[in-house]
Amino acid sequence: MDWLNTNEALTLLGTQPQTLYANVSRGRIKAKRDPNDSRKSLYRGDDVRRLAKRAAGRRRQETVAAEAIRWGEPVMPSSLSTIEEGRLLYRGQDAVELSERATLEQVAALLWEVDGFQLPTRPRGVAPSLQAAFVAMAERAAIDPPSIGRSEAILRSEAISVLATLASSLVGGRSATDPLHVALAISWDRAGAADIIRRALVLLADHELNASTFATRVTVSTGAALSAGVLSGLATLSGPLHGGAGKAAQALGAEAKAIGAEAAVLARLGQGVPLPAFGHQLYPDGDIRAAALFGRFTPPEHFAALHAAATKITGERANIDFALAALTEAYDLPSDAPLVLFSLARCVGWLAHGLEQATSGQLIRPRAHYVAVAGDR
DSSP states (O other): OOOOOOOHHHHTTTTTHHHHHHHTTTTSSSSSEEEEEEEEEEEEEEHHHHHHHHHHHHHHHHHHHHHHHHOSOOOOSSSSSSTTEEEEEETTEEHHOOOTTTTTHHHHHHHHHHHOOOOOOOOOOSSSOHHHHHHHHHHHHHHHHOOOTOOHHHHHHHHHHHHHHHHHTTOOOOOOOOOHHHHHHHHOOOGHHHHHHHHHHHHHHHSSSSHHHHHHHHHHTTOOOOOHHHHHHHHHHSSSSTTTHHHHHHHHHHHHHOOHHHHHHHHHHHOOOOOOBBOOTTTTOOHHHHHHHHHTSSSHHHHHHHHHHHHHHHSBBBHHHHHHHHHHHHHHHHHHTTHHHHHHHHHHHHHHHHHHHHTOOOHHHHHHHHOOOOTTE
């Protein structure tokens, strides 16, 4: 039997002294006084090595878990969407191919696994806006019944109603026959933009377990209403690192128009900040959603120049946020169009994930890795 001094034990365990002492007090490590110095202790080597091996396994698990929430390995099963070899798939169907012909409502039917449906007509009331969408969804979340304990058929019917509520807040009044892309184009008085709006909505409908979708699933996993899940998604989407990134792309486009594309790129890089709206970790060869949109409209000259300059200087290609900003200027849409398009489209995905989460009956409750601070006892 070998005995280790304090430094040797701590080196093997990779912990702080207080953790070593706690393991001794709990009987996990046997200790005895050092015969050469009564002020010190020795620790049984077999006990220390056994705990060190166990701790290494835990650290590996912690590393996997920590990396999983930062563009890492998938963390939960889903049959809704995935990205494989640069392709975005909705229930196995290529999203780019769907954008050639489908409407957002048809994608919703695919993701929700319902027969074709028509959103109920809503008269024009409050002027459509993102603020109205937040208010309307908050009002529903406060009174809608919980998702727990309700049949899939009832929840699917409710999903249609929730989408209709958000649509009326973002689009305004619409006729019974107008699909959402047409209604939105009419609301913006840009009838000629209807088809490109349709394509954008289809491409934005779902995107694996992104931040807003995860927020939605966490909310619904508690048994909260589908509308509460959409409200969580909407709030998360508004952040500048998610759906709000279109605003940064618009600002970059304005800089390129004012001082030139290459100068705008170098100015941003010179500030020590990443170039907004370029690159995507899930699309190393370029965001296929952006490419699909650029194949269907001509971006303003300064956006095209900016794309070329940024790709040349950084090696990154434009992502969907850049495409939405360019589309907004090309068709003279309202300045908040990128986030409106994102919100309306992604609501379909949020509801699909909410339905999937509700039927799983599982609570999403990760653990925190506590990091001790000086003075902790």
